[in-house]
């Protein structure tokens with residue numbers, strides 16, 4: 257059995273059993289899984305962890321699952337020392353956590369692996385999700401692996417790369433004539449009618465926990481220490497908050513020193529409700545209508561936005577936004593210095609990092625981790641302008657002449 261104890265409301269503290277649940281009945285607050293860390297401490301050690309499989313499931317003892325996991329090979333993605341990019345930006349200790357290298361090319365596999373495992377435990381025969389694209393692919397893939405039926409709901413204006421990424425696993429693919437926020441609202445309504453495991457609604461507390469493994473891996477891969485700074489994207493804000501939780505759990509278990517990491521939210525200026533709330537010193541998020549190429553984080557009404565603002569503030573970090581143009585430059589900079597082709601959200605992260613260094617918020621010696629959460633090839637249409645090929649005949653002479661040799 258896992259060390260998970262209960263679900264607890266983040267606002268009023270009301271506790272619930274470990275069941276499918278979206279929010280608190282008393283105050284409609286968000287709910288989190290709580291754990292018996294004292295018991296966990298007795299079995300979890302660096303040696304034990306290092307002997308586990310090289311995947312996110314090496315942190316099984318820190319996750320709320322009681323059964324064999326639904327795993328398509330997720331996690332333990334590279335934490336690459338980014339010396340070229342660091343040199344470009346003026347940073348000596350820069351790392352890139354490359355979650356493009358998960359099975360469906362985004363960090364979502366972490367969250368979905370846990371949520372689909374719980375869906376089986378709860379006896380659901382169907383899973384569903386509201387998605388901006390990456391989650392749809394991950395849910396469809398995990399449903400295929402788990403022999404579950406699936407319905408994935410996406411905005412109808414997504415590019416064909418993201419559609420194919422989900423459709424290849426043969427889910428019931430539902431395109432909704434509206435924004436992600438409309439898709440999400442539809443799924444909340446459907447979740448009251450259909451007894452399905454909605455990955456980011458009634459399974460959300462478990463889904464959230466999968467993202468913690470990003471924090472666990474960063475701590476372990478840095479040689480059991482927390483970084484000085486983390487720059488991560490925020491759509492709903494949930495993953496951002498879970499990197500923080502993951503790092504702090506390592507500290508609770510005595511595996512690393514107390515966490516002093518400064519956590520920086522990155523958003524696209526065309527969809528930056530979390531950054532707005534941070535800058536206005538507001539505890540509440542004012543929803544916006546997203547307009548950005550960074551579709552993966554184009555969420556106008558972020559469900560964990562308030563919590564993300566709280567963590568950015570309490571950790572001494574911040575929340576920054578960049579234009580789509582800056583994001584495109586960020587994608588190219590990462591690809592052309594470190595060989596990593598990220599989607600627009602990754603470009604947002606790199607562009608925010610650049611701004612933070614220029615503003616003196618991140619110092620040259622700071623141990624800094626930029627979290628790249630999704631790969632670029634599925635949305636390559638936005639980068640078509642990089643192609644400048646030279647056409648030659650299949651002869652040495654033609655090549656020499658084309659390149660002035």
Ligand SMILES: [Zn+2]
Nearest residue numbers: 265268280283
């Ligand atoms: Zn409550």
